[in-house]
Amino acid sequence: MDNPLSAATAVAGGAAAATAVDAQLPADLRTPLRPDAFALDEEAKIEAIAGHFREIMQVLGLDLTDDSLNGTPRRVAKMYVQEWFRGLNPEYRPDVRLFENRYQYQQMLVERDITLFSCCEHHFVPIIGKAHVAYLPGEHVVGLSKLNRVVQYFARRPQVQERLTRQIAEELKNALHTDNVAVLIEADHLCVMSRGVNDTSSSTLTAEYGGVFGQDAALRQEFLRLIGK
Numbered sequence: 001m002d003n004p005l006s007a008a009t010a011v012a013g014g015a016a017a018a019t020a021v022d023a024q025l026p027a028d029l030r031t032p033l034r035p036d037a038f039a040l041d042e043e044a045k046i047e048a049i050a051g052h053f054r055e056i057m058q059v060l061g062l063d064l065t066d067d068s069l070n071g072t073p074r075r076v077a078k079m080y081v082q083e084w085f086r087g088l089n090p091e092y093r094p095d096v097r098l099f100e101n102r103y104q105y106q107q108m109l110v111e112r113d114i115t116l117f118s119c120c121e122h123h124f125v126p127i128i129g130k131a132h133v134a135y136l137p138g139e140h141v142v143g144l145s146k147l148n149r150v151v152q153y154f155a156r157r158p159q160v161q162e163r164l165t166r167q168i169a170e171e172l173k174n175a176l177h178t179d180n181v182a183v184l185i186e187a188d189h190l191c192v193m194s195r196g197v198n199d200t201s202s203s204t205l206t207a208e209y210g211g212v213f214g215q216d217a218a219l220r221q222e223f224l225r226l227i228g229k
């Protein structure tokens with residue numbers, strides 16, 4: 001198949017858009033993207049991926065005239081572009097709305113058990129788990145759902161759990177104007193469970209403690225207690 005990026009569907013400005021992705025994060029935390037990451041629009045990406053996935057199925061020997069298999073290449077392509085890897089598109093970066101902390105709430109706020117669905121960038125199979133985030137409010141508080149949305153935005157990419165954890169923490173620090181942010185992720189990696197070592201009982205925990213969470217062991221303990229650890 002021809003390289004779809006050399007086709008007439010390529011649009012000017014793609015390079016500029018790609019460098020804007022994760023620009024708010026330190027360079028070593030940005031998801032590695034090609035400069036032409038946005039040269040194709042969503043529909044062109046779905047078409048191109050469907051074509052490639054059709055070839056994979058054909059190489060595997062599957063009969064694509066079968067009415068159950070026939071729609072699979074496009075189904076997978078749509079799932080990749082619009083669902084699993086939606087967080088690669090900076091148009092979906094959540095707008096984190098802050099409110100004035102009129103009630104002078106000073107204690108830790110914890111959003112726990114946030115549903116986490118991501119994809120292992122080494123094997124392209126799911127990572128499934130929970131994220132727990134906390135922050136100490138200053139002059140502002142955040143709309144609760146925005147915490148979940150930030151988790152989901154970075155999760156919906158090919159990922160390693162360490163980078164995902166730090167991306168969420170850095171984004172929240174920027175958005176909430178405070179370093180006092182904690183993120184803990186516990187997740188099952190299907191690449192560990194379903195292949196390779198085939199271990200279905202182990203899980204992976206990662207954490208990032210910013211500001212006073214990094215300095216104050218009692219505060220960290222309180223966070224861990226509140227999330228049931």
Ligand SMILES: Nc1nc2c(ncn2[C@@H]2O[C@H](COP(=O)(O)OP(=O)(O)OP(=O)(O)O)[C@@H](O)[C@H]2O)c(=O)[nH]1
Binds near residue numbers: 122159160189
């Ligand atoms: N650090 C880290 N490693 C991960 C993550 N997800 C998957 N991996 C690991 O990435 C590694 C890739 O190692 P390779 O030896 O190149 O791949 P492999 O031959 O498929 O490895 P096995 O899984 O041991 O069969 C594996 O050890 C995976 O368990 C993650 O989020 N963080």
Ligand SMILES: [Zn+2]
Binds near residue numbers: 120123125191192
């Ligand atoms: Zn993996």
